[in-house]
Amino acid sequence: LVGTTKAQLGRRDGAPKQLNLLTLHSAKGTEYDVVIILGLDQGEFPSPNWADNTPERMDEARRLFYVGITRARDEVHLMYSGFRQDRFGRTWREGPSQFLDGLLP
Numbered sequence: 001l002v003g004t005t006k007a008q009l010g011r012r013d014g015a016p017k018q019l020n021l022l023t024l025h026s027a028k029g030t031e032y033d034v035v036i037i038l039g040l041d042q043g044e045f046p047s048p049n050w051a052d053n054t055p056e057r058m059d060e061a062r063r064l065f066y067v068g069i070t071r072a073r074d075e076v077h078l079m080y081s082g083f084r085q086d087r088f089g090r091t092w093r094e095g096p097s098q099f100l101d102g103l104l105p
Contacts (some may be wrong), residue, residue, distance in 0.1 A: 024068045035072035040080040040097040065099045078103070 004019065020032065027035075039045055046053070046061035069076050084094040 024064045034075045036077040041094045045097045
């Protein structure tokens with residue numbers, strides 16, 4: 001990433017060796033050789049703002065996750081930190097998103 005500008009990161013022209021940073025929502029309809037999805041910690045994905053976690057919202061989040069992992073032609077890397085931090089700086093251990101259940105060995 002050294003020497004990469006914000007403008008270059010924001011481009012979505014699919015140029016070879018181009019890094020594209022996208023949200024899962026904006027990834028719909030795109031395809032890449034390698035996809036890396038960050039932030040797959042329980043309590044972060046699905047969003048903690050979905051406090052009610054109704055079946056409909058969980059289905060929507062699961063579809064969004066599916067969109068993300070199916071954008072990869074060759075490789076998909078799913079990442080979680082194992083920790084969460086609140087707005088006061090308190091940190092605690094957290095496991096992977098429930099959507100990774102069954103995908104992890």
